Amino acid sequence: MNHDRPAEAKARNRARVRRGMYLLPSLFTAGNIGAGYFSITQTLAAITGDAAQHLDWAAIAILFAIPFDSLDGRIARMTNTASEFGRELDSLADVITFGVAPSLLAFIWGFHFLPQSVNPSLRQHLIQAGGFICFLFLLSGASRLARFNISPDAQPRNPGRPGRKYFVGMPIPAAAGLVAASVHFFYAYPVESWWVAIGWLMLVAVCAFLMVSTWRFWSAKEINFSRSHPFQVLALLAVVAYIVVRFSNGVVFLAALLYMFSGIWARAAYGWQRRRRKPRQPAALPGSEAESLGPRYSG
DSSP states (O other): OTTHHHHHHHHHHHHHHHHHHHHHHHHHHHHHHHHHHHHHHHHHHTTTSOHHHHHHHHHHHHHHHHHHHHHHHHHHHHTTOOOHHHHHHHHHHHHIIIIIHHHHHHHIIIIITOOTTSOHHHHHHHHHHHHHHHHHHHHHHHHHHHHHHHOTTOOOSSOOSTTOOEEESOOHHHHHHHHHHHHHHTTTOOOOOHHHHHHHHHHHHHHHHHHHSOOEEEOGGGOOGGGSOHHHHHHHHHHHHHHHHHTHHHHHHHHHHHHHHHHHHHHHHHHHHHHHHSOOOOOOOTTOHHHHTOTTTOO
């Protein structure tokens, strides 16, 4: 019996550690939800308070949530603690942080503060159209998550290199990141020009379309940090973190914009290559059977 007690204690300790490891990915998901909640509260506070400051904090909170969203799944796979509960919680968190929060931020920043000096009819139409497009952004993001949940191994209509992993449609964190990075790039000063509001309307609409599209977007899941030397990875991450923090306004906006255009360029290049490979119909020779049948049966 004396020999069995240490074994039982070790088994209990292993079970306790195992349960704690299951909580670790959920803590990152909780951080994701917390960032989304903070972004929503800051956006609402901008209506009656210092608009630029509150909107900037709302945008930064969304940008901070992106690493949390990428780390929870990666940690779950590394620790072999992935579960259905974790997947569902992650999807709900993404709807809040990358759906509700950026759509509300996009509407308040881009349309709510249009001045009264703008033509009243135009201003009213822009606010109504902005509210509708921001709702489409939220709806497209939720649809994108639902499609990913039911078909995690879906293939894009414009397939890329064999063996490489791609997202089908623009991921909702990337779309939300572009919205937040745009607000942060302009130091969160609310839009006050009608032509800027129209441009913002088009950008949000493009993000909504790309999320529900079947175009391919590069997936960072194929990056395996365990294959690299840890000190080199830490040094690289430190350099990247310094550049992002020091020049956050321009660097983050440029990275988000390039990612969006990478998917558009991949689809355009695929269509162009497909048209080049399409065989042409051979022309009918004089006196051939096709010519003798007349115009009704020649094509």
